[in-house]
Amino acid sequence: MPAPTLKNASGFSPAIALFLVCFVVRLAVLTRFSHSIHFLPDGDDMKFYNDWALRIMRGEWTDGHAFYGLPGYAYCVAGIYAIAGYNPFAVGLLQAGFESLTALLIFKIALLAFAGRVDSAIERFRPQVIGSAAALAWTFYLPAQTFSAILMPTSWLVLAFYGCVWALLSVKCTSWWRPWLGLGLATGAMAMLVATILFLVPLMLVAIALTVERGAPWRSRWPRMLAAGAALIVSIYLGAAPAWVHNYFIAREPVMLSAHSGINFWIGNNPAATGYPKMPPGIRATQEGLLRDSITLAERAAGRSLTRAEVSRYWNDRTEAYIRENRPAWLRLMGVKFGNFWNAYQYDDLSIIKLLRDDGILPPGLRWGIVAALGLAGMIPVVWRFPQARWVAAAVLLHICALLPVFVTERYRLAAVPGLMLLGAGGLWMLWENLSRARWLAVGGYIAAAAAAAWFVSIPRGDIGLWSLDHYKAGIRATEAGDLDRAQRNLETAYAYVSTNADIRFALGNLWLARSEKATDPQEKGVQRTHAKLFYRLALELNPAHAGTLNNLGVLALEEKRWELAERFLVAASAAEPEAAKTHYLLARALYERGDLAAARTALGRALELRAGQKEFLELQDKIATATTTPAATPQ
Numbered sequence: 001m002p003a004p005t006l007k008n009a010s011g012f013s014p015a016i017a018l019f020l021v022c023f024v025v026r027l028a029v030l031t032r033f034s035h036s037i038h039f040l041p042d043g044d045d046m047k048f049y050n051d052w053a054l055r056i057m058r059g060e061w062t063d064g065h066a067f068y069g070l071p072g073y074a075y076c077v078a079g080i081y082a083i084a085g086y087n088p089f090a091v092g093l094l095q096a097g098f099e100s101l102t103a104l105l106i107f108k109i110a111l112l113a114f115a116g117r118v119d120s121a122i123e124r125f126r127p128q129v130i131g132s133a134a135a136l137a138w139t140f141y142l143p144a145q146t147f148s149a150i151l152m153p154t155s156w157l158v159l160a161f162y163g164c165v166w167a168l169l170s171v172k173c174t175s176w177w178r179p180w181l182g183l184g185l186a187t188g189a190m191a192m193l194v195a196t197i198l199f200l201v202p203l204m205l206v207a208i209a210l211t212v213e214r215g216a217p218w219r220s221r222w223p224r225m226l227a228a229g230a231a232l233i234v235s236i237y238l239g240a241a242p243a244w245v246h247n248y249f250i251a252r253e254p255v256m257l258s259a260h261s262g263i264n265f266w267i268g269n270n271p272a273a274t275g276y277p278k279m280p281p282g283i284r285a286t287q288e289g290l291l292r293d294s295i296t297l298a299e300r301a302a303g304r305s306l307t308r309a310e311v312s313r314y315w316n317d318r319t320e321a322y323i324r325e326n327r328p329a330w331l332r333l334m335g336v337k338f339g340n341f342w343n344a345y346q347y348d349d350l351s352i353i354k355l356l357r358d359d360g361i362l363p364p365g366l367r368w369g370i371v372a373a374l375g376l377a378g379m380i381p382v383v384w385r386f387p388q389a390r391w392v393a394a395a396v397l398l399h400i401c402a403l404l405p406v407f408v409t410e411r412y413r414l415a416a417v418p419g420l421m422l423l424g425a426g427g428l429w430m431l432w433e434n435l436s437r438a439r440w441l442a443v444g445g446y447i448a449a450a451a452a453a454a455w456f457v458s459i460p461r462g463d464i465g466l467w468s469l470d471h472y473k474a475g476i477r478a479t480e481a482g483d484l485d486r487a488q489r490n491l492e493t494a495y496a497y498v499s500t501n502a503d504i505r506f507a508l509g510n511l512w513l514a515r516s517e518k519a520t521d522p523q524e525k526g527v528q529r530t531h532a533k534l535f536y537r538l539a540l541e542l543n544p545a546h547a548g549t550l551n552n553l554g555v556l557a558l559e560e561k562r563w564e565l566a567e568r569f570l571v572a573a574s575a576a577e578p579e580a581a582k583t584h585y586l587l588a589r590a591l592y593e594r595g596d597l598a599a600a601r602t603a604l605g606r607a608l609e610l611r612a613g614q615k616e617f618l619e620l621q622d623k624i625a626t627a628t629t630t631p632a633a634t635p636q
Contacts, residue, residue, distance in 0.1 A: 014132055015107050022103035022139040025363070026096035026148050032361045033149045034089050037481045041088065044350045044473075046151040048288050050088070053077035057086075062246060066253035066308040068260050068291050071243055072192030073153040088151055095155040099148045102155070103138050105162045106418050107131035112169040113389040114426060123433075130429050134421040140365040141417060143346075143410050146353045149361075154411050157194040160186060161415045164200050165395045168207045169388060173214040176227035180208065184232045188239020195257055196402035196415065203394055204232055253309040262312030263294040265319045268337075268406035269330060274463065275337040276347045277407045282545070285349075285503070292579055340408040341400055341416075342376065344369030345461045348410040351473030358474065358486075368410070368417075369457050375420030376453035377446065378427020389426060392419045468497035472504055479511050484518070487511050502543035509535035509552065529556070547577035554586055558593075566590040574603075581610035585617050592624055600624055 033039055041050040052074035077091055084090035110131025138144060147154040167183060174180070183204060190197045208228045213221045237244070240257060247255040263283075267273070270280050279285050283293045298314040299306050306314065323330045346353065346368060356362045375396070383390045396419040403412055427446065434442040475491035478484070491511055494504050509532045516528035533556065539549045554569035570587035577583060588604035591597075601624055607617050 014128055015104050018107050018132060018135040018139075019100045019104045022135070023096055023100040025139050026099050026145065027093070029145045029356075029361060029363070030089065030092040030096055030149045033092070033356065036356075036359055036361060037483075038355060038359070038477060039088065041151050042480055043477060044352075046350075046352075049074050049077060049151050049153075051288075053081055054086070057081055062250055064251060065259075066247040066251040066255040067243060067258045068295075068308050068311075070153075070192060070195060070258045070260075071246075072189070073156070073194075075242075076156075076193070077151065091151060092149050095148045098155045098159045099138075099144060102159045102162060102418060103135040105159070105166050106135040106138055106422060109162065109166050109169060109392065109418075110134060110422055110425075112166070113392055113422065114386050114429075115388070116386060126429060130422065130425045133425040133428070134418065137366055137371070137421045137425070138418055140363070141371070141421075142357075142362055142365040142367055143348075143353060143414055144417065145362055145365060146356055147411055147414060149356070150350075150352055152411065153193040154414055157190065157197060158415050158418065160190040160197055161200065161395070161399070162418050164197070164204070165391060165419070168203060169391050171207060171211050174208070174211045174228070176212065176224040177231050180204070180228050180232040181235045184235025185239040188236040188241075191236070191240050191257060192243045195261075196399065196412075198236075199398045199402040200395065201232070201236070203391070203398060205229055206394075208232065251308070253307050255309050255312070259308035259312040260291060260294070262315035262319070263290065264406050266315040269319050269333065270322055271326075273333055273407070275333060275340040275408055276466070277349050277409055281543075292577075296578060334404060337404050337408055338400070339459065341403060341413055342372050342457050343459060343461065344372065344457045345466065346410050347408065347466065348470065350411070351470045351477075353410065354470040354474055355477055368413070371417055371420050371424060372457045373450065373453040374424030374427060376456070377450040378423045378425075378430070380449070381430055381446065382423050382426040385430065386426065389423065392422050395419050396423070465498045465501070468494040468501070468504065471497070472501075472507065475511070476507055479507070479514055482514075484511065484515055487514075500542060502539045502546050502549070505535045505539035505542070506546060506549050509533070509539065509549065513552065513556075532556075545572070545576040547573050547580065547583075550576060551580070551583050551586070554583075554590070558586065558590060561593070563590050563594040567594060574606075579610060581607045581614070581617075584610065585614070585620065588620060588624075592620065592627070597624055597627055 041047040048069070052069070052071075056075060056078035080091050080094065081087070107128075108131070111127045114127040114130050144155075144158075164183060164187065167179060171179060187197055187200065187204075208225055212225045212228045243257045244255070247253050247257075247259075253259065267277055267280065267283075268275075272278060272280055277285075279290065282297055283290055294315065295306070295308075295311050298311045302310075302314065340347070344367070348354065353362075379393055379396075383393045396416045399413075399416045399419075406412075427450075431443065431446050433439075434446070471490040471494040475487045475489075475494060478487035478490060488511055491504065491508050494501075495508060498504060512528050512532035512535065516525045516532060519525040519528055533553070536549045536553050539546050540553075543549075550569050550573035554566045554573055557563075557566035557569060567587065567590045570583060570590055574580065574583045574587055584603050584607035588600045588607060591600035591603055600620075604617065604621055604624065608614070608621070611617065
């Protein structure tokens with residue numbers, strides 16, 4: 001029996017109200033964020049996607065290699081920029097609409113999942129109450145508010161994920177092609193933005209088995225079921241065709257979506273893995289740095305240039321060897337990842353939630369811990385009583401399966417949140433029912449389950465380094481924004497947590513260097529530069545091949561006209577990061593000033609290979625070409 005609606009005389013429904021409430025909240029966050037100095041993408045994945053979109057707008061559709069990073073979001077952002085101009089607000093506005101549609105879908109899913117036998121007048125409105133509570137919880141969920149406002153494809157995935165769940169709940173009796181062709185096309189297209197949606201395919205195949213030609217004899221059903229499964233898989237490939245057509249026929253590499261899956265697999269499964277995206281030694285934490293380092297390290301190990309597919313295969317083979325040779329340790333790691341997924345600790349690898357909260361952009365709202373505890377407590381009783389809610393629980397569990405091969409972050413587990421909110425709201429409804437009917441055994445069972453779930457999600461994470469992450473990232477962003485007092489507070493807090501981290505020491509060196517550039521008193525400037533050099537040298541004690549540190553020490557030596565010292569640092573920096581054109585240029589400058597024109601030409605030639613047409617590169621090229629005497633070297 002369909003659930004009754006709560007429309008009033010004007011026809012205004014709760015679904016419309018929930019959509020509008022969510023949109024107003026998301027728009028308020030976006031508007032406040034648009035006035036922040038951090039609104040234009042200035043680091044991490046946001047800058048990676050933004051820069052990629054801008055390159056596409058300049059006509060750089062491909063670099064001739066297989067995609068190394070999922071391409072869908074960058075091309076979508078480029079399309080929005082092409083229509084609205086370069087304005088991240090337009091992207092955020094669209095994502096605010098997506099988030100509001102997600103709230104509406106949560107309500108619609110509740111109408112289907114929690115319909116059933118009605119024993120009292122109030123129970124007639126059970127689906128609407130559960131759906132409204134879950135949709136409002138989504139509206140005020142802090143990570144969802146955050147990731148809707150920034151350049152990230154998270155809100156696109158969540159909308160597509162629960163759009164599929166709603167579609168599967170809605171179908172009753174289907175044909176061999178309907179709705180599977182449409183679902184497959186949408187799933188394939190979304191996979192080019194976030195590939196974890198492909199883990200819903202098993203749920204779609206179950207739906208095919210249950211609904212195709214329902215009621216017909218098995219003998220006539222199974223050929224149509226096979227045809228429906230084939231239609232689904234073929235349409236997924238068609239939906240993802242822009243990616244694999246590019247990779248196979250333009251780049252000529254056998255890659256379905258992106259060749260970066262191998263390095264993600266290694267990050268999630270290596271001797272130093274923690275279940276979170278902790279970078280292995282030699283790999284930087286930024287998206288662009290990670291991708292570049294993964295190629296450099298693979299090529300160094302192979303002793304030759306590699307295609308993107310070969311790079312992915314290198315990391316994949318290395319991961320499989322680690323798993324094969326360390327099976328017990330890997331199984332323990334899987335258990336850690338499962339615990340990380342449910343744990344209340346917020347591992348935001350971008351630290352963007354802290355940034356927006358510190359700037360007063362986010363209103364008060366829910367966090368993961370309470371959602372996970374209530375969802376866990378309600379899962380078993382809800383799926384036991386409401387069979388249709390099993391689709392929601394299955395979607396949550398499949399999303400967990402999507403994360404276990406790699407790692408857990410706050411944005412990665414966001415797609416499970418609407419499902420957990422529905423299960424949690426359903427559990428609270430059942431608790432209310434049992435209290436009103438004095439079913440004390442059921443009440444006690446739920447309270448015990450909720451207490452156990454609360455304990456499980458609250459188990460403290462013992463690695464003190466985890467607590468430094470938000471402060472470290474916030475310090476870097478504040479340094480780049482010129483808010484040096486805030487940067488110093490955050491970076492010194494991170495250093496207090498973990499003093500044996502080269503990146504934190506490097507960041508502190510950058511902070512003191514930035515302070516020296518603002519100083520007007522020569523004595524104060526000298527003291528601050530001494531502080532910067534100290535932290536840079538401390539960073540090199542932990543990582544002698546830290547490219548950023550070597551590069552900055554080389555720049556300082558250049559400014560002090562210590563050419564031989566600059567050469568030593570910059571040679572080491574170019575070896576650590578051979579694809580950095582600016583480092584080769586700086587090395588050429590040091591060699592030119594030292595009088596080694598032949599070596600300067602070689603270094604500058606490498607810089608121009610990597611970045612042809614750069615103005616300062618060409619100016620140095622002219623100086624070298626016209627040099628007739630060796631420049632006097634400054635004594636060291």
